[in-house]
Amino acid sequence: MEKRSTAAERGEQLARHLHANPETGLAEVDASERCVRLLREWGFRVERGIAALDTSFVAEKTLGGDGPTVGLVVEYDALPEVGHGCGHNLICGGVMEAALELADRSDLAGTLKVIGTPAEELFAGKAPMLEAGAFDGVDAAFTYHPSDVVAVFGTLNGAALFELAFQGQASHAASRPWDGRSALDAATLAAHALAMERQYQRDGCRIHAKVESVSGSHNVLPDMTSLRVNVRAPKDDLLQGLIESVQRIAEGSAHATATAVSVSLLSKARPYLMHEGLARLAWDVLGIPAGTTYDISGSSDLGDVSQAIPTVCVTEVGWSPVTWHSRELHDAAGSAGAVASMHRAAGVLTRMVERFVASPHEWLTDPDFALRSR
Numbered sequence: 001m002e003k004r005s006t007a008a009e010r011g012e013q014l015a016r017h018l019h020a021n022p023e024t025g026l027a028e029v030d031a032s033e034r035c036v037r038l039l040r041e042w043g044f045r046v047e048r049g050i051a052a053l054d055t056s057f058v059a060e061k062t063l064g065g066d067g068p069t070v071g072l073v074v075e076y077d078a079l080p081e082v083g084h085g086c087g088h089n090l091i092c093g094g095v096m097e098a099a100l101e102l103a104d105r106s107d108l109a110g111t112l113k114v115i116g117t118p119a120e121e122l123f124a125g126k127a128p129m130l131e132a133g134a135f136d137g138v139d140a141a142f143t144y145h146p147s148d149v150v151a152v153f154g155t156l157n158g159a160a161l162f163e164l165a166f167q168g169q170a171s172h173a174a175s176r177p178w179d180g181r182s183a184l185d186a187a188t189l190a191a192h193a194l195a196m197e198r199q200y201q202r203d204g205c206r207i208h209a210k211v212e213s214v215s216g217s218h219n220v221l222p223d224m225t226s227l228r229v230n231v232r233a234p235k236d237d238l239l240q241g242l243i244e245s246v247q248r249i250a251e252g253s254a255h256a257t258a259t260a261v262s263v264s265l266l267s268k269a270r271p272y273l274m275h276e277g278l279a280r281l282a283w284d285v286l287g288i289p290a291g292t293t294y295d296i297s298g299s300s301d302l303g304d305v306s307q308a309i310p311t312v313c314v315t316e317v318g319w320s321p322v323t324w325h326s327r328e329l330h331d332a333a334g335s336a337g338a339v340a341s342m343h344r345a346a347g348v349l350t351r352m353v354e355r356f357v358a359s360p361h362e363w364l365t366d367p368d369f370a371l372r373s374r
Contacts, residue, residue, distance in 0.1 A: 018088070063110050072112065095349065148318070155295040183215070
């Protein structure tokens, strides 16, 4: 049967379409649908709606007989107001290109799983999908991220995202301020306390907050104020300490201002764990010195996957240094240079999978990670 077009053509079409039509986390309806259609066209069996996430999917195809199970991790969400300011259109196009390139390789022993994970920016996809069994049987997970360097992901912080909803008592600020209790005062006090908390944290920890909403007009004491808080840490125990600090500060700020607070942990991601064996494979295929890592204080729910399954994420140069999560990066993610880097990354992923399935024990040397699909 004649192929409709090449894997590279389809990957590029997908990346460019997503760039022109960005969808935010948990609303990636078109992106998910396009991935699923492509995978079915290439002979994959596809299951959708994993972990009650409408835009998630798992596609599976046996290649050339018994062998390890390889997971290719796809992301496709964009950022509100910004678009693809993290280059997820390229991740989607590049990983899908590699999947299609490998789909008909009957000379490779093993099974290919393509795992579509929504809402990476919200840390809302991979952890529930892990719990629901989407990664069951996967021996190693592969993905890529565009960047301004060629490297292998080394460290990423774990993270927790909170909403602190303060409730006070509305009252006119001029005529009867004594009858009111300002929820904004409580949120302001919490934000200040969180800023002061930074001086006590270990290296690598991060705390940042933003007032999300304030009720009422300027001359009425607001009875509702919402504060979004993000904390990050390089280790699980440090992250847990930050989570407890947020809870303590929220409650203390409410108590000090005679208001009430509801603390909601919206999402959480674990620190990223680099797998040494798969990193060796990546360095070799990339042709870069061993130990070349991309270490940042940002976060991703890929960390949850890496803590459960041997995982590797390669980076390719898609642009000159530019601010993450910006409109400038969105523009760069649609450039010819970025798309060319996506094709290079797809080739790297393809070669890594080829070498992994040929000799999985060469790369899975950690005794904690035995082959799971046997």
